[in-house]
Amino acid sequence: MAEPFIHPTASVDSRAEIGAGTKIWINVQVREGVRIGRDCILSxxxxxxxxxTIGDRCKVQNSVSIYNGVTMEDEVFVGPNACFTNDKVPRANNPEWTVTPTVVRRGASIGANATLVCGIEVGEYAMIAAGSVVTRDVAPFALVMGNPARQVGEVDEAGNRVENRA
Structure with missing residues (x-):
């Protein structure tokens, strides 16, 4: 198995677990306790x-922020500038703050500039359109878009829009 590739400008904490074949590119920061699977790309x-936690064969495009509490299963795609949150009621100083988790299931795709508000689950192979603000759970194979994101259709495993998924 191929060793992970870590660009010299990346900052990867020694306590992070990076899977074989994963590529971590320019100016990426990976903090302690992170688990990144095999054959991923972090742009x-x-x-x-x-x-x-990031599963196997995930692709995370430029300038994405993934905060504590996020779990991504295998084969998730995250488009450029997407952002995950982890605080339902953000304040600069809140000593009672706790992380609100978010789960992205296998094969889901998140479009460029999408924002995922914490506490949601994105179903397997779901597709979130670019620029969407996701404030609630997304069903498996759903196509959602808008602010707030609403389901407008369904997709197949390849991401193609379908009339009635069988």
């Missing part, structure tokens, strides 16, 4: 907060 300027 330029990605931030992965402590405790995040």
């Amino acid at each position: 330029k300027d990605v931030y992965v907060d402590h405790g995040v």
